Amino acid sequence: MKQEFSAAIQPAYDLWNSLRADRPYPKFSDLEPETLGKLAEHAILLTVLANDDDQEPDFLFLAVGSHLAERFGPGLYRSRVSQLDDLVLRKTLLTRYRKVFASGEPVYGKGDRELDKLPYSYEALTMPLGNAETGQVTHLLGVAIYYTLQQYRALFSKDRVGENETLAPQ
Incomplete structure (x- = not known):
């Protein structure tokens, strides 16, 4: 996945990428809660509730950041x-999560x-975790960061915030 992320979300992808090593995605057991650091406040962890009868999977929230x-x-x-x-939230999340489940690839959106x-x-x-050997x-693991309109414009404008400045996500 070659995607440019903001400085706020990039650490989540970097962590996931380092945990997966040469596999398509990391195992659930590779993820230690403390490795998320400050991202934990913005993170969710879900388990996949897959059905054997070809129905679309559902997902259960196991952890929700503060x-x-x-x-x-x-x-x-x-x-x-x-x-x-x-x-609206239900449809958005189900679409995103089912795409990650089916593809085994991270999905980014804003x-x-x-x-x-x-x-x-x-x-x-949103990033997949699982058994890469079986393809399951x-x-x-998801990270979602909310910004006020002013923060968002500063973060995603062509006149990017300087490297020494930080925007505190909401």
Whole structure:
């Protein structure tokens, strides 16, 4: 996957890439929670609930970082994605997660979303974990960072923020 990420999301891809070594993706057991560092606040971990009858898989939230829990509420933990109340969020996540599950490749996206009646932009990276020998994706690791409009414009404009400056994601 050759993709340019912001300085905020790049460490997530770099970690995933280092854990996979020469495999298509890392094993779930390769991931130690402390290796996420500050990204843990923006991370989610899901298990794949695959069906044997050719139905699309569902996903269960195993861990939800504190920033995402603040944004979406504590109800995500131990919830199935297919049962989320927010229809737009449910469809977006199921589409993204099923793509990662089927391809065994990370999926990156960015967009806009209203939260608490305020506009935010976000970027998200979802990465597969599993048994590369059998080709089975068993878990997903996601990182989603939300920005105010001003932060997002500064981060993604052609006049990029200087290397010594940082933008604190929301």
